[in-house]
Amino acid sequence: MPSDESYFGALERVIEHVVAPGAGEVDATGGFPRGQVDALAAAGLLALTVPADFGGAGAGLREAATVVRELGAVCGSTAMIVTMHYAATAALAAAGAKDPLTEIAAGRHLSTLAFSESGSRSHFWAPLGTAVDDGDDSVRLDASKSWVTSAGQADSYVWSSLPLAAPGPMTLWLVPSGADGLTVAGAFDGLGLRGNASAPMTAAGVRVPRGAMIGDDGAGLDLAMAAVLPVFLICSAAMSAGLLRRLAEETAAHLQRTHLRHLGQSLAQQVQPRAQLARLRIEADRTWALVEQTLDAVETGRADAQLLVLEVKAAAAEAAADAADLALRACGGSAFRKESPVERLFRDSRAARVMAPTTEALHDFIGRALCGLPLLGDVT
Numbered sequence: 001m002p003s004d005e006s007y008f009g010a011l012e013r014v015i016e017h018v019v020a021p022g023a024g025e026v027d028a029t030g031g032f033p034r035g036q037v038d039a040l041a042a043a044g045l046l047a048l049t050v051p052a053d054f055g056g057a058g059a060g061l062r063e064a065a066t067v068v069r070e071l072g073a074v075c076g077s078t079a080m081i082v083t084m085h086y087a088a089t090a091a092l093a094a095a096g097a098k099d100p101l102t103e104i105a106a107g108r109h110l111s112t113l114a115f116s117e118s119g120s121r122s123h124f125w126a127p128l129g130t131a132v133d134d135g136d137d138s139v140r141l142d143a144s145k146s147w148v149t150s151a152g153q154a155d156s157y158v159w160s161s162l163p164l165a166a167p168g169p170m171t172l173w174l175v176p177s178g179a180d181g182l183t184v185a186g187a188f189d190g191l192g193l194r195g196n197a198s199a200p201m202t203a204a205g206v207r208v209p210r211g212a213m214i215g216d217d218g219a220g221l222d223l224a225m226a227a228v229l230p231v232f233l234i235c236s237a238a239m240s241a242g243l244l245r246r247l248a249e250e251t252a253a254h255l256q257r258t259h260l261r262h263l264g265q266s267l268a269q270q271v272q273p274r275a276q277l278a279r280l281r282i283e284a285d286r287t288w289a290l291v292e293q294t295l296d297a298v299e300t301g302r303a304d305a306q307l308l309v310l311e312v313k314a315a316a317a318e319a320a321a322d323a324a325d326l327a328l329r330a331c332g333g334s335a336f337r338k339e340s341p342v343e344r345l346f347r348d349s350r351a352a353r354v355m356a357p358t359t360e361a362l363h364d365f366i367g368r369a370l371c372g373l374p375l376l377g378d379v380t
């Protein structure tokens, strides 16, 4: 594991010199933050969670969550891209996929998840895309993916399909970016996270070698639930925690610098905005505390680890959306205009709750877990 200095210091430098200065433009243009991603790769931060055996830093989920929290405070698009990269890396690490892991470790490779489909929508556990034996050790993939972060920008896609031959709901594949028949099927023009390139993608007769299978045929959902989901859920929550912290900072700064001249007072001297700021800060601290609690539970193998992993994104996503509303109230009309960073944070804050598993799906999973029912009903 890298020392705090080696990864956190590098992260702070990339944020200060590249990510923070570019965040406004990424949002305004919707352009993919290529320079930001390249700088993170060059600083070893895309290799952070690659096991040391494959040349990576061998860091864990706590370091990944910290990186995403810090990015989430300055550029939601970059934080989203890195979240999906860490989630994809977790699948590759669980399967010991040497070639892509070695490339990621060398800072030459960005990956992402291509799970959600046009047919089954947010129900990522039920892919409809197919994998068919094409002879000569080749497999043909066909699918319509509805959202893929870093679409057309990533070097590879951790791709879900129906199994090739085995029973089970899902098989995972590593699909390289240049594969024939793989296309980005539209532009991404979103409310928030505008530079994360979450566009639809289509596979029409994409051929991959059988060795591109990640894990076993039919075992993709187990791998996704055990290895990918904890990384995605905790990093998504950490991203919301970063956004919440920034909302509190921006709101405090606005209240202090904004004056009601006729009263000779600042907004900070008004009781309501001050109380709204207090509630914002409570949500920010509460959210990060839950992320840390979840990390503790996962790292020590506590019995409540799975429950906390399911809770943490639902709690953080809803806290971020509610707190962004509060920040908009506390800062008033000023935050309704693009002159305030709160306006962008408000738009970015809407994404986490609709990302699968959505808040509604997580509430159902948590209720099922508490009632001793299988998380996915009859799917598994």
Ligand SMILES: Cc1cc2nc3c(=O)[nH]c(=O)nc-3n(C[C@H](O)[C@H](O)[C@H](O)COP(=O)(O)OP(=O)(O)OC[C@H]3O[C@@H](n4cnc5c(N)ncnc54)[C@H](O)[C@@H]3O)c2cc1C
Binding pocket: 080, 084, 112, 113, 114, 115, 116, 117, 120, 121, 122, 123, 124, 146, 147, 148, 149, 150, 193, 196, 198, 351, 354, 355, 356, 357, 358, 359, 360, 361, 364
């Ligand atoms: C910024 C962004 C980036 C993304 N990046 C990726 C990515 O990299 N890879 C990827 O695979 N996907 C990605 N997604 C897709 C995401 O994970 C979801 O699949 C997608 O947002 C779901 O949208 P939808 O319109 O298909 O939802 P729908 O499935 O149509 O759901 C609409 C609403 O109905 C609710 N709902 C649906 N079914 C039920 C049910 N059974 N019970 C209760 N409520 C239900 C949902 O919670 C939701 O609120 C991304 C999404 C966003 C917003």
